Amino acid sequence: MKRQVLLFVSLLSLGPVFGQVSYSIPEEMTRGSLVGSIAQDLGLEIKRLISGKAKIYSRNSDQYIELNRERGVLLIKERIDREALCTETVLCALHFQILLENPMEFYTVTVQITDINDNAPTFEKSEMNFKISESATAGSKFVLERAVDLDVGINAVQNYDLKSTNNFALRLHSNPDGQKNVEMVLQKPLDREKQEQISLVLTAVDGGEPQMSGTMQILITVLDVNDNAPVFTQQTYKATVTENSPKGTVVATVTASDADQGSNSKITYSITNTLGNVKKMFEVNTENGQVSLVGTIDFEKTKRFQINIGASDEGGLTDSCKLIVDILDVNDNKPEINIMSKSTVISEDAISTQ
Numbered sequence: 001m002k003r004q005v006l007l008f009v010s011l012l013s014l015g016p017v018f019g020q021v022s023y024s025i026p027e028e029m030t031r032g033s034l035v036g037s038i039a040q041d042l043g044l045e046i047k048r049l050i051s052g053k054a055k056i057y058s059r060n061s062d063q064y065i066e067l068n069r070e071r072g073v074l075l076i077k078e079r080i081d082r083e084a085l086c087t088e089t090v091l092c093a094l095h096f097q098i099l100l101e102n103p104m105e106f107y108t109v110t111v112q113i114t115d116i117n118d119n120a121p122t123f124e125k126s127e128m129n130f131k132i133s134e135s136a137t138a139g140s141k142f143v144l145e146r147a148v149d150l151d152v153g154i155n156a157v158q159n160y161d162l163k164s165t166n167n168f169a170l171r172l173h174s175n176p177d178g179q180k181n182v183e184m185v186l187q188k189p190l191d192r193e194k195q196e197q198i199s200l201v202l203t204a205v206d207g208g209e210p211q212m213s214g215t216m217q218i219l220i221t222v223l224d225v226n227d228n229a230p231v232f233t234q235q236t237y238k239a240t241v242t243e244n245s246p247k248g249t250v251v252a253t254v255t256a257s258d259a260d261q262g263s264n265s266k267i268t269y270s271i272t273n274t275l276g277n278v279k280k281m282f283e284v285n286t287e288n289g290q291v292s293l294v295g296t297i298d299f300e301k302t303k304r305f306q307i308n309i310g311a312s313d314e315g316g317l318t319d320s321c322k323l324i325v326d327i328l329d330v331n332d333n334k335p336e337i338n339i340m341s342k343s344t345v346i347s348e349d350a351i352s353t354q
């Protein structure tokens with residue numbers, strides 16, 4: 001390698017360049033494809049190429065291009081991948097010399113390698129996950145990954161698309177380096193109670209012909225906030241209980257539900273009456289809303305109770321309901337006397353109507 005470099009330098013010092021020519025070819029041409037009619041373009045005859053033992057002199061281009069002296073043409077020797085040869089540079093070219101002996105002459109040749117659209121935009125990750133609170137406000141921004149396309153110019157990434165969403169809009173802004181920053185912006189607040197998981201697809205497209213694209217999944221988990229109060233299934237419940245029922249008798253069950261999640265929906269029930277003896281007679285199970293007797297009920301003293309019950313979630317949001325309990329008489333006051341008195345009444349009525 002070192003010897004070759006030295007030879008190249010000494011050649012340059014030997015004398016003037018006799019001519020130069022440049023070609024432009026697309027990358028990925030197959031082996032044997034024509035690069036250019038070099039003899040014709042340099043004004044050399046085929047026999048001069050042969051007698052001068054014309055050959056390519058190059059530090060690195062001879063693996064890709066060969067000279068066919070008999071035809072006076074340059075041909076593809078090995079498939080050229082522009083992306084491997086030049087990475088991100090838009091201008092990609094091979095430089096070499098055609099060297100002839102007797103007398104010594106040399107010509108410089110430049111072969112521009114133009115890009116073809118043979119790479120799709122790709123995302124490094126196949127999906128991105130976000131956890132976003134349902135209290136996030138419109139205008140909140142979330143940075144998305146950019147796609148990479150190994151091609152250049154119009155064949156590189158040109159645009160993005162986000163589908164399908166009512167809540168988010170895609171926003172692109174160009175950087176000084178020409179790359180686009182990709183963001184999604186919340187347009188409409190999220191509601192975990194309506195949709196807890198949102199799945200979007202981000203698509204990147206290049207501007208090549210035919211157009212190529214790459215996609216990435218965006219998975220959004222909507223985090224709960226306590227934005228729903230408990231709600232009782234009824235505003236008023238009704239129940240009956242016979243007097244003298246034993247302590248512990250379940251009178252009724254009240255139920256409230258809460259659309260939120262976790263502790264934001266954990267309900268605690270309580271009796272909220274402040275006046276009267278309701279709290280001495282009844283209790284509510286704080287967890288399941290079962291209302292049961294804790295006192296002894298006497299129909300002769302009270303025929304109806306109104307129990308006020310509250311439901312509260314752990315965020316402090318509440319609802320309330322009423323439970324009306326009617327006490328049923330069990331005729332515990334000497335039924336025989338009652339019957340006697342009734343029959344007395346009937347007989348009195350009978351007399352009075354006659």
Ligand SMILES: [Ca+2]
Nearest residue numbers: 115116118151
């Ligand atoms: Ca390419």
Ligand SMILES: [Ca+2]
Nearest residue numbers: 119151155206
């Ligand atoms: Ca491309």
Ligand SMILES: [Ca+2]
Nearest residue numbers: 228260264313
């Ligand atoms: Ca709640």
Ligand SMILES: [Ca+2]
Nearest residue numbers: 224225227260
């Ligand atoms: Ca919620």
